[in-house]
Amino acid sequence: MFSFKPLIIGLALASLSSSAFALTTIEQRDYDRLVSGDLTEVKKAAQSIVANNTNNAQVLDVLAEFVAQNYLHAPDYQLDTIAWACRALGETGNPRYQELLASIVNSDAHKKVRKYAKRSLKSLPSTDASQYVVGSIDLNSIQKAPATNNSSLTGDDKAMFDIASGNLIEIKMLAQKYTTSGIPSQQVGDTLAEYFAQNYKTGQQHQYDTLAWICKGLATDKNGRYKALIEDAEENSPIRAVRKHCPDEIEGKGPYYQAGTVDLIEVEKQLQ
Template sequence: MKPLFAGMLLSISLLTAPLFAKEYTVETYQEVFKGDNEFKQKQAIESLSLAGLSDPAIYDVLEAKLLASLPQATEKNAIDYSAWLVKGLAYSGNDKYSETINSIVNGNYHKKLKKYASQANENLAQYKKWNTILGDKSQYAADQSQQNNAFANALRSDDLELMRLAAKRIMDDRQYDDFILAILSNELKTPRLMADDKLAIDTYANMAKALASSGNADYRDVIENIATTSSNRKLQKYAASYLKKFY
């Protein structure tokens, strides 16, 4: 799964405000991608990473913007912009965009852009699976947003990579409302997928950190319980460190 998270490095230090504070619709995505505000487009692309949306009405506009950007992708900022757009196209999980992505991989473009296009090609297959999980409305809570429900689906899934990504995004976006915290708490109380391997430990450590970073004292006992009773010593140490500086 290294390509997926390497491809997400483009998001480092981009945003300071919570991305999911804004509720996007198909129409607002279209409006953003038809416009010229690159910062808003990068915000929208980040929101797509855990939205569970595959609607071509969104991604056709994004694809058109990407294709229009390519002739200018010869200097640093323009290359970075095109890289963001190709990363966003992968969040569709739709094979119809493989040709466009592969045209960059095999084309005469800057090596950085070709690298991100190659990663996007691999991520496309991952999001075909993930969007099915994120967009499954069978467990959606009627009083919650699409975004909160997608987070909840990720945390309740059987995919450790997806669970970890959700935990990290909860911290990045400071999504600490009661609905999200309750889902985190329930999963940490009964860690269904816990195992003595790096991915499982890192996933549950990030989930514990997300819960602790909320600063909500109602959940302190959950972190205390992990720190004292978890079957994994590494996870115990992580939880203990979160308690020392309970956010």
Template sequence: MKTLALALCLTLSLFSLTLSAKTLTEAQYIEVFQGEDIQQQKDALASLVMAGMSEPKVYNKIEENLQKSLPLAVDRHSIDYSAWLLKGLAYSGDEKYIATFNAVIAGDYHSKLQKYARKSLKILDQYKVWAPILSNKSLYDDKFSQASNVLANALRSDVLELKLNAAKRVINQNIDSEQINEVLNEELKDTRLLKHEKQSIQAYAYMAKALAITGDEKYKPTIEQLAQDSSEKKLRKYASKYLKKYY
């Protein structure tokens, strides 16, 4: 459980660390990973947290770079690079890379790399669920960017942690998109996952804040409904607070 908690904390921290990370196309990702700029590669790896990137060619290239980096990972900088590649590979959610992580854990590598490989296994397990949701193009709207569509998928999902992180991302990036606002509005009208549990209440509270921040009168009735009728007292208090602050 402690290892899982550490892995989840790592993933959560990456959501905040990559607020400005730009989502790239498949060709752009491959171009970056074929290059020699390590910092550019790290930035690209960080952006995969919520990129909705499912193209195998991208992750195959990451694994190729990882295999090349491992024998050279003997100091702080080289170990850090390999660690980023491990994390990036985990965002694929592809079980075929379990063998890669296990080989690092069992191999003659630095203990820090073995630790990162264990964490990456936990992240991979999480992204087996998240990756198909983020990359599902069935609800994509061509009028909006890839990043917007991925966030919309996350907010529509039935995974509370994913909804929560997407809402935080909307707030922290000051995203005011018609697509995102409409999805938030619909999700808040039907709080189907709301329970008397901390994560559930937090998810809907952050979603309500993300919508209220727009100050758009169109969405005020939705926040008012939460403030008046939500089954959770804490959520009613949050919604009331947002009404006073943003309207």
């Protein structure tokens, strides 16, 4: 029977640890997820690559090799992860993965996998770019990369790190959680508010849904600390999803959060 964990446990060449890569914080987190040996974490990595428009071939090649080794005979429980991986390879806009995606489309893979591979293939520009060569990453000889320092963060520290580092998939999940459970602390709330303040007027399309959830999450503060920020976003944000989901009336007399109070760069540095 196919064993998923041994395959994923080594998604970095023994001669190239993740620390050797010039990765951003988010890319490093996704790399660590890919080499974790956990199917759920691989799916999160693919979703994060989509959400954050990651286009680092050193990360994407790892994902590509996973797809190449699994798409044809994947059991049902792997299909959703492979579909997300195919989507991620396409939404990067990197033509490096054209041949791989084309081989999936023309294969006997499950129709769900072929569907997402076809969508991704259509989204890639037609160029003569150097293609990823299947097998370039030796899955039999590679070892799991060491975890990054921030992998041990928990609670409010982890939440603030994810927000400050701009990890969209994590931020969205946090905001969704806060809409039902409330914001766990003012520190977390202020960090989330600062991210929102920096993006609700200039955010890109891939951020829209996350920003809308943030506004709903911030609105749960019982003291109305984010009232002024939310009302300004509801009135002045050019993003329709933000205006739609930010309530126009919030109770609370302040003191209100002032944009710029939290230094996101410094928060990320301190928690790394």
